[in-house]
Amino acid sequence: MNSVFRKAYFTLLSRSLNPNSASPFFLQALPFVVTSYTLRIPFSRPRSAQFLSLSVNSCSMAGGDGHAPLSSFLTSLDKQFEEFRTQLEESGSLRERIRGVAMEIESSTRLMQASLLLVHQSGPVPVEVLEKAKAQIDVLKDQYCRLAEVLHECPGQYYRYHGDWRSETQSVASLLAFMHWLETGNLLLHTEAEEKLGLNNLDFGLDIEDYLVGICFMSNEMPRYVVNRVTAGDYDCPRKVLKFLTDLHASFRMLNLRNDFLRKKFDGMKYDLRRVEEVYYDVKIRGLATNGESTGDQGVQA
Amino acid sequence: MFFYSCALHKISHMAPKPKPQLLHRIAGDSSQSSAKRARAMSTDSPMKEAFTKYADYLNNLNDKRERVVKASRDITMNSKKVIFQVHRISKYNRDEVLEKAEKDLAAVRDQFISRLINELRGSDFWKLRRAYSPGVQEYVEAATFFRFCKTGTLLNLDEINATLLPLNDPSLEPLKINVLDYILGLADLTGELMRLAIGRISDGELEFAEKICRFVRDIYRELTLIVPHMDDSSDMKTKMDTMLQSVMKIENACFSIHVRGSEYMPLLGSSEPSSFLLGVSDIEL
Numbered sequence: 097m098n099s100v101f102r103k104a105y106f107t108l109l110s111r112s113l114n115p116n117s118a119s120p121f122f123l124q125a126l127p128f129v130v131t132s133y134t135l136r137i138p139f140s141r142p143r144s145a146q147f148l149s150l151s152v153n154s155c156s157m158a159g160g161d162g163h164a165p166l167s168s169f170l171t172s173l174d175k176q177f178e179e180f181r182t183q184l185e186e187s188g189s190l191r192e193r194i195r196g197v198a199m200e201i202e203s204s205t206r207l208m209q210a211s212l213l214l215v216h217q218s219g220p221v222p223v224e225v226l227e228k229a230k231a232q233i234d235v236l237k238d239q240y241c242r243l244a245e246v247l248h249e250c251p252g253q254y255y256r257y258h259g260d261w262r263s264e265t266q267s268v269a270s271l272l273a274f275m276h277w278l279e280t281g282n283l284l285l286h287t288e289a290e291e292k293l294g295l296n297n298l299d300f301g302l303d304i305e306d307y308l309v310g311i312c313f314m315s316n317e318m319p320r321y322v323v324n325r326v327t328a329g330d331y332d333c334p335r336k337v338l339k340f341l342t343d344l345h346a347s348f349r350m351l352n353l354r355n356d357f358l359r360k361k362f363d364g365m366k367y368d369l370r371r372v373e374e375v376y377y378d379v380k381i382r383g384l385a386t387n388g389e390s391t392g393d394q395g396v397q398a
Numbered sequence: 399m400f401f402y403s404c405a406l407h408k409i410s411h412m413a414p415k416p417k418p419q420l421l422h423r424i425a426g427d428s429s430q431s432s433a434k435r436a437r438a439m440s441t442d443s444p445m446k447e448a449f450t451k452y453a454d455y456l457n458n459l460n461d462k463r464e465r466v467v468k469a470s471r472d473i474t475m476n477s478k479k480v481i482f483q484v485h486r487i488s489k490y491n492r493d494e495v496l497e498k499a500e501k502d503l504a505a506v507r508d509q510f511i512s513r514l515i516n517e518l519r520g521s522d523f524w525k526l527r528r529a530y531s532p533g534v535q536e537y538v539e540a541a542t543f544f545r546f547c548k549t550g551t552l553l554n555l556d557e558i559n560a561t562l563l564p565l566n567d568p569s570l571e572p573l574k575i576n577v578l579d580y581i582l583g584l585a586d587l588t589g590e591l592m593r594l595a596i597g598r599i600s601d602g603e604l605e606f607a608e609k610i611c612r613f614v615r616d617i618y619r620e621l622t623l624i625v626p627h628m629d630d631s632s633d634m635k636t637k638m639d640t641m642l643q644s645v646m647k648i649e650n651a652c653f654s655i656h657v658r659g660s661e662y663m664p665l666l667g668s669s670e671p672s673s674f675l676l677g678v679s680d681i682e683l
Contacts, residue, residue, distance in 0.1 A: 176554050177620040180577050184627035191629075252571060255524035256629075285448045304455050347449035351456050354463075 190250060191257060197243045198261040201236060205267050208232040212271060215278065216324045229275055236268060237294040244300035254300065262306060268293070269302065269310025274317055281336065283311070283344060305358055308351075312361035315341060319371035326379055334376035341369050462517060463529050469514040470533030476506045477533070477540035481590055484540075484547050489603055499544050506537060512565040515573045523573060531579050538575060538583025543590050550609060552617070555580045578629060585621065585637035588614050592644035599651050607655075611648045618645050 211229040215221045243261060247254060272292055276284035284292075289310075290302045318337055325333035345365055353359040483499040514530055538558065545553035559574040566572035595610040618641050628634050 172554075173552055173616055173620060176552070177624060180555075180581065180624055181627060183577055184624065187629075188627055252522065253524055255522045255527075258524075283445045283448075285444065286452065287448075304452055308452060343443065343445055347445050350446075350449050350453045352453065352460065353456065354460055 187250075187256075190246065191260060193246050194243065194257050194260045197239055197246065198264050201239045201243070201261065201264045201268065204232050204235045204239060205264060205271060208236075208271050209267075212274065216320060217328075220328070221278070226275060226278060229271070233272070233292060237292070240293045240295060240300075244295070247300055251299070258303065262303075265302065265306045266309045266313060269307050270313030270317070273311055273314045277314070277340065281340065283340075308348075309358050309361055311344070312348075312358070312365055315344060315365045315368045319368050319375070322372050322375050326375060331379050334372060334379050338369075338372050338376045341365075341372055345369050462521070463526055465517050466514065466526050466529040469510060469517055470530040472510045473506060473514065473530075473533030474536040476502070476510055477536040480506060480540040481543055484543050485590075485594060485597065487547055487594075488601055489606075496544070496548050500548075503541060503544055506540070507561065507565065511537065511562060515562070515565050518573055519567060520570060523576075527576070527579075531582075534575055534579045535583040535586060538580050539586045539590065542584060542587050543594075546587075546591070546610075546613065547594070550613070552584075552613070581621065581624060581628065582634065582637065584617060585634065585641055588617060588641045588644045592647050595648045596651055599655060604652075604655055607648070608652055611645075611652050614641075614645050614648060618642065 208229045211225060211232075214225045247257065250256070269289055272289055273284040276282065276288070286302065286304055286307045289307055290296060293302065295301050318341055322334050322337045348362050348365065351362075353362060480499055480502045483495065483502055487495045510533075514533065518526065518530070541558055541561075542553045545551060555575060555577065558580070559572075562574070563572055591610050591614050595607045595614075598604075598610070599607045618638075621638065621641070625631055625634050625638055
């Protein structure tokens, strides 16, 4: 399954050779080694090895007549499970390290979120707010780099441990996208998000589904932002947000989703859209800048 | 190695397959959908372009997942057949039953597991593990069950993987059954062994039943040490409980034979073999 596994098995095997557990695997790990049965089988045909070892086994323990050498059977059994335990312990400690980094990511995300919450305060959004949040991006970049290093130890198992940093990554994606939108008014694309986090190599990237879930989270943030902007006197904001969310929702509708978490988040997006539409309606029907109280509460029943 | 990156490369030659019912449902969610859709389609924005890619990625992934699930279901179905075949064993027909089982097992490998491997080719095996795990577990169960009846030994994970190796494309990372699926398969194996043991007892093959009993006990003992280290140990814990039940059922049956069996010994294999079970009413077959 992986190199760690092979290595561990190999060391175990080389310590004591057990014919019951061994020959076919042996051929796979060490193609040209002659086992204790002196079976020399070309690498390309391990299935014949399987049959051979079958017949060897059935010779030694024929018919289940109770004379089977219990001790040797037990040690071969023990050995395999001992092996599994080492492997699973290794995988557990790897997981722990991943969790460690994921928790650091989580706390950077929290800092970022805390600074971004200031955009909801009344009055114009100061540039420092964004700058402060952006400072965390470098921290995150470093943390993802470390995560990639940890995962580099188990090539091909990205998705085995994916769950351990998934939800953290989804919030990272949502905050990055929100900041990007505040700055540029555009959607942060998947490749751009990867770039921001320094995830450009092929071995360790941002999962597209995580990215999309993050975008849905960002959309959840929009109604609140619009309401507070309007309260702060920015009457053009709903129009812009509505346009953006409408496009985003239309884009999401291009996706064929399964009945999973992403689908659920996407289904929630239309409520964000509706809420923004209501705010826009409220502002518009009052001739935009008539008075500063139209926060949109009246439109809830619409 | 990583599916999403591979998928992105493959996108160009995979036409997205629309799923009409799904589209319909989403369209039904919001009344203004068609107007909005038209607007979005007309603007050729980078957002739309990017989402076309995401849509292709998701379509590819979902189609692949579906195919993997189907392959997995076929593996399950046919592995079950092997298990049933092995259950037909008795002391008179042992060799022919096992011979057929071996053939069937090879057929499962050659037809269905190879299809699974083919589907998973070039992608991250862990990404779709949920989709194929049940089938693989069932195969492990069938293969280990067959092996036990044939030789009285436990088929190792490495041995199973070695038999799958020829099905793999040599230029790619071969599919190997992972430890977790193997262990989950073993946990199910004890249930089959319980049935087998009870069946053998009623046929008077006491030694075989005792051997099964020892074997199942060993597996249970080994697995107790493993369970806390497993990824999703809650699932495994329930399996462990069932496994203990199975062990105890075999033990109780052996006990009944031991205590009362001697009286019926002369009847062994004769007209009323079921009389051994009189004392073990709690056995479920």
